[in-house]
Amino acid sequence: MRGASMYMVIRKYAKVRSVADAARRAKSGIGQILRESRGFRSYYVLDGGEGVGVAVMIFEDRESAIEANKKVLEFVQASLHDLHLGDPEIVAGEILVNIQSDQ
Numbered sequence: 001m002r003g004a005s006m007y008m009v010i011r012k013y014a015k016v017r018s019v020a021d022a023a024r025r026a027k028s029g030i031g032q033i034l035r036e037s038r039g040f041r042s043y044y045v046l047d048g049g050e051g052v053g054v055a056v057m058i059f060e061d062r063e064s065a066i067e068a069n070k071k072v073l074e075f076v077q078a079s080l081h082d083l084h085l086g087d088p089e090i091v092a093g094e095i096l097v098n099i100q101s102d103q
């Protein structure tokens with residue numbers, strides 16, 4: 001890892017039947033994949049309303065993120081197909097600014 005650089009992958013699903021159900025069901029499966037992935041830092045899921053679900057993964061480097069994202073997408077296609085998530089819009093890149101609370 002170069003200095004404190006990190007890499008983020010954002011997957012946006014636009015027509016999720018139930019974001020809460022998808023998040024609940026993905027938590028253990030995706031959680032396991034990510035915990036076993038080299039360079040994994042954190043994972044977030046948010047409900048954007050009106051069927052929009054967003055997943056954010058943060059890794060130490062690009063290679064780790066790409067490798068883990070492939071495994072996550074395979075899990076989603078195999079295990080959450082009944083939620084009709086469709087193909088996500090994916091945005092990824094190096095994190096340029098990271099501001100955290102002093103608390």
